[in-house]
Amino acid sequence: MSRAGVQDSGLPPSLGGLPASYGAASGIRDWGLGKLHVGGLINTGRGNDGATHHRCSMLPPCIARSGSGWYRGNIVRIYLDYNATAPVPAEVADAVSTALRECPGNASSIHAFGQRAKALLDDARSAVARLIGGEPSEIVFTAGGTEADNLAVRGVAESQKDGARSAVITTAIEHEAVLNAVRLLGRRGWPVSLLPVGASGVVAADALARAFDAGGDSAPALVSVMLVNNELGTVQPVKAMAALSRARGVPFHTDAVQAVGRIPVNVRDLGVDLLSIAGHKFGAPKGVGALWVRRGLVLQPQSIGGRQERGRRAGTENVPAIEGLGVAAERAARRMSSEAPRQAALRDRLEQGILAKVPGTAVNGDPGARVPNTTNISFEGVEGESMVIALDLDGIAVSTGSACSSGTLEPSHVLRAIGLAPARVESAVRFSLGEGTTDAEIDRVLDVVPAVVARLRARGRGRG
Numbered sequence: 001m002s003r004a005g006v007q008d009s010g011l012p013p014s015l016g017g018l019p020a021s022y023g024a025a026s027g028i029r030d031w032g033l034g035k036l037h038v039g040g041l042i043n044t045g046r047g048n049d050g051a052t053h054h055r056c057s058m059l060p061p062c063i064a065r066s067g068s069g070w071y072r073g074n075i076v077r078i079y080l081d082y083n084a085t086a087p088v089p090a091e092v093a094d095a096v097s098t099a100l101r102e103c104p105g106n107a108s109s110i111h112a113f114g115q116r117a118k119a120l121l122d123d124a125r126s127a128v129a130r131l132i133g134g135e136p137s138e139i140v141f142t143a144g145g146t147e148a149d150n151l152a153v154r155g156v157a158e159s160q161k162d163g164a165r166s167a168v169i170t171t172a173i174e175h176e177a178v179l180n181a182v183r184l185l186g187r188r189g190w191p192v193s194l195l196p197v198g199a200s201g202v203v204a205a206d207a208l209a210r211a212f213d214a215g216g217d218s219a220p221a222l223v224s225v226m227l228v229n230n231e232l233g234t235v236q237p238v239k240a241m242a243a244l245s246r247a248r249g250v251p252f253h254t255d256a257v258q259a260v261g262r263i264p265v266n267v268r269d270l271g272v273d274l275l276s277i278a279g280h281k282f283g284a285p286k287g288v289g290a291l292w293v294r295r296g297l298v299l300q301p302q303s304i305g306g307r308q309e310r311g312r313r314a315g316t317e318n319v320p321a322i323e324g325l326g327v328a329a330e331r332a333a334r335r336m337s338s339e340a341p342r343q344a345a346l347r348d349r350l351e352q353g354i355l356a357k358v359p360g361t362a363v364n365g366d367p368g369a370r371v372p373n374t375t376n377i378s379f380e381g382v383e384g385e386s387m388v389i390a391l392d393l394d395g396i397a398v399s400t401g402s403a404c405s406s407g408t409l410e411p412s413h414v415l416r417a418i419g420l421a422p423a424r425v426e427s428a429v430r431f432s433l434g435e436g437t438t439d440a441e442i443d444r445v446l447d448v449v450p451a452v453v454a455r456l457r458a459r460g461r462g463r464g
């Protein structure tokens with residue numbers, strides 16, 4: 001196989017067949033343990049343009065799905081990092097590829113090509129709206145969760161009349177997409193209030209009531225509380241908090257990036273005003289998402305230009321990616337009721353197995369208030385980053401926290417915010433499962449993890 005002027009990887013085509021999107025991420029990181037290539041071998045070759053190309057042979061056929069597992073050559077690779085991103089299922093990849101090849105028009109054009117593109121957008125808009133119980137006209141397509149969060153937080157705050165700058169309330173465990181948007185508002189004069197979160201990883205609804213009381217008569221501009229925390233998987237009492245907000249007439253945004261597609265989410269039932277979605281967490285391509293905006297809510301667009309998305313987000317829509325988002329939304333709606341209990345059973349077996357087999361382990365966050373696919377476990381005496389590297393060498397992909405913060409070696413702001421001791425924060429590892437996770441994979445992880453922990457602890461003792 002030869003693509004895009006890059007030399008053939010030379011690996012057997014029998015393991016091929018993955019959509020190109022699987023090859024998107026690769027990188028070399030220097031962890032001080034020598035160079036580790038995350039995700040595959042590197043090929044160097046001369047392309048058609050005569051230039052030397054370095055390319056990861058992680059592109060098919062290097063890592064391939066075969067039967068119940070992922071393989072590189074004959075090494076099993078187990079992906080337990082679905083909260084960072086989920087693989088794109090063949091059904092979605094096919095839909096994206098068909099749209100790319102067969103739908104060249106701009107959805108704003110009035111000719112037949114444009115109308116065809118618009119029809120794809122309309123279908124996808126309806127599918128996303130159905131998944132969350134909203135109206136198609138309330139969906140604003142974005143380039144992912146971060147953009148949706150920015151549009152919600154900044155868009156609502158900046159739409160205040162006469163340049164008013166009333167308080168913005170959020171929690172200390174939000175994703176950086178919300179936290180940094182709120183911090184920016186803080187620097188520009190909006191008073192900011194961060195609700196504290198206890199060891200359970202679940203914010204108490206009455207913390208919001210207290211924040212409202214502390215503000216006296218002045219109504220805040222916005223409350224933003226995530227539905228599911230990305231590191232702990234804990235579900236926040238959004239419905240109760242949105243009700244408190246509504247009683248005060250304060251717009252309420254929820255970042256539901258880690259919830260949509262995994263657990264039932266209904267915007268009317270939650271009573272929120274804005275809700276963020278990221279497609280790549282449930283099988284759509286990376287770089288596409290949506291913001292649901294309750295009809296009638298005024299929002300200051302953050303991207304200025306044409307009238308796309310009813311004037312709420314300028315720029316030509318990414319039709320193939322949005323088509324993928326629509327198909328992924330339909331697929332999630334079909335599969336959720338069987339996938340959620342299946343993943344919960346696997347997650348619980350993984351968690352109980354680790355707690356039983358590895359002394360000095362503890363689960364972070366309230367195990368009773370979580371999405372089905374996530375567990376966050378601290379391993380006493382072991383650095384989380386070392387665990388991630390050691391497990392990767394054994395073919396198991398996990399993470400220390402959110403994909404954006406892991407890689408910075410900054411201790412997790414979420415685990416610090418819930419009051420964990422520094423040693424427990426630094427030894428935390430997140431396992432997040434998905435629809436590809438199998439029983440056999442959990443068996444293998446339960447074999448590997450105790451040995452890896454013992455090795456790392458022995459090395460730590462050796463260093464004294």
Ligand SMILES: Cc1ncc(COP(=O)(O)O)c(C=O)c1O
Nearest residue numbers: 144145146175177230255257278
């Ligand atoms: C809770 C949460 N919000 C927002 C984002 C950002 O989404 P995206 O990666 O699509 O920009 C993430 C990504 O991990 C997330 O977990």
